[in-house]
Amino acid sequence: MTKSQNQTVLDMQPSGIRRFFDIANEIEGVISLGxxxxxxxxxxxxxxxxxxxxxxxxTYYTAxxxxxxxxxAISTYLSNKYDIxxxxxTEVIVTVGGSEAIDLACRGLINPGDEVLVMDPSYVSYVPSIELAGGIPVPIQLPSEHDFILQPEGIEAKITDKTKAIILNYPNNPTGAAASRExxxxxADVIKKHDLYVLTDEIxxxxxxxxxxxxxxxxFEGMKERTIYINGFAKAFSMTGWRIGYLCGPEVLVEQMLKVHQFTIMAAPTVSQYAAIVALEECDNEVEAMRKDYLQRRNFLLGRFREMGIPCFVPRGAFYTFPDIREFNMTSEEFALALLDAEKLAxxxxxxxxxxxxxxxxxxxxYSIRExxxxxxxxxxxxxxxxxxK
Structure with a gap:
């Protein structure tokens, strides 16, 4: 029966995160930091x-x-916060989480055979979304010695005459890295030089x-017309289960992405949309309180890693650390599985x-400081x- 199925989907590997936690879920009493x-x-x-x-x-459909x-509210928020x-x-679509926005951006932009540059390591949805749109993901390995910040020469080395776009994610999942303005x-200079599009996931x-x-x-000057901006409410406002996000971009691109959204989703959940207005207009203090708590937790982990002699660069954003375990001459998966087996920690x-x-x-x-x-x-x-x- 496999010959009657979509070959791209058949060849696609399940999420490495989900696969690992399927293993962890079979072990009683596991603590997870995953x-x-x-x-x-x-x-x-x-x-x-x-x-x-x-x-x-x-409770009815929206536009x-x-x-x-x-x-x-999204337009005002982005203008006030980030000067975009x-x-x-005509330039905003409300989506079912940031994940749908990534999918829309890929399907609305990529033609079969187009190459799309992807930061490596990066969020697990980018490569499958490119492949499902018929594109070819081209990884750019991020240098750990530069705190996993993409370098212009790294982009230049991967560009070909088939390169259509690049996907950025800062602050980054999984590393917590975040690029400075400089x-x-x-x-941006490299992107403009080679006339590329950029999908920027700023969740x-x-x-x-x-x-x-x-x-x-x-x-940046000259970037709006080539940028598809993706954001949402899951992380900043602790609204993961509400499934609400958004995509912004030039009208000529957004109107094509809206077609895909119309035929696959219709509209994002109405209740979540009303709630999201209040998130943007009234919840700055709550967001700041959460940010301060995350900062305290980040500093706690970094302090413990220093005490243990485990190298870990200082993340500028998100809520992840990316410690270096190369000292132990084990692959990342071997280390994680051994830790899970020995300590019931995922x-x-x-x-x-x-x-x-x-x-x-x-x-x-x-997670809490106690956990x-x-x-x-x-x-x-x-x-x-x-x-x-040893």
Whole structure:
């Protein structure tokens, strides 16, 4: 029966994260630092607005592109926060999470055979989304010695006459890396030089720790017309289960992506859309409180890694650390499986995010300090045993 199925899907590997946690779920009493999901409840004003909208019977389809009130709120938010400006009527689509936005961007932009540059390591959805659109993903391994920041020469080395676009993700999942304004400007110069499109996934933009203001690559001169901007509500507002995100871009691209959205989704969940308006307009304080808590947790993990003698660069954003375990002469998967077996602690092998993650682990700190303390004690016990065996 396989010959009657889509070959691209047949050849596609399941998510490395899911595969690993299927193994972990078979072991009783496992503690996990693997899930990239905020442990905070959705702020109450957001939940309250959702309840209110249901009580008022606001449960019908919205416009395909989303409630105009929400699109205006998104446009205002991006203008005020990041100095990027989109027309709410023609340049914004409300999507079912950031994941649908990634899929829409790929299917609306990529022709069969187009090459798309992808950071390696990077979020697990990019490569499959490119392949499902008929494109060819071309990985660019990120140098650990530069804290996993994409280098202009790394982009130049991978560009061919078939290169159509590049996907950026800063702050980054899985590394927590985030490019500075100066670093982004150099990347933008290469993109403009070679007339490429850029898909910029900025879902973690509110979880930013550096002292300088967060910068979107879409804000540079000459970039808006070639940029598809993706963001959402899952991470910053702790709204993972609400499945609400958005895509912005030039009208000529967005109107084509809206066709795909119309025929596959119709419209994002109405209740979530009303709630998202309140998130953007009323919840800055709640977002800042969560950000400060994440920063405390990040610093706690970095301190413990230093005490253990485990190298780990300082993440500028998101809620992940990416410690270096090459000392132990084990692959990332071997280390993670051995840790799981010995200590009943689940972390994600770096290779779940591409070959560039070999020798590293992704450890999420979207957990309480109490849970992180228990987990780090387990890691310390485990590596002490490994070192004593040398």
């Amino acid at each position: 899930v990239g999901e905020p442990d905070f409840p959705t702020p109450w004003p957001i939940r309250e607005e959702a309840i209110r909208s249901i009580k008022k019977g606001k 395909n592109a989303g409630l105009i009130e929400l699109r205006r 400006h989109y027309d709410a009527q 670093e982004l400007e150099k990347i 973690y933009s509110e979880i930013w720790y550096a002292k300088d203001k967060y910068t979107s690559i879409a804000s 972390v994600v092998p770096g290779t779940a995010f591409g070959e560039g993650g070999e020798g590293f682990l992704r450890i999420s700190y979207a 992180l303390t228990i987990a780090m004690n387990k890691i310390e016990d485990f590596i002490t045993k490994l070192r004593n065996q």
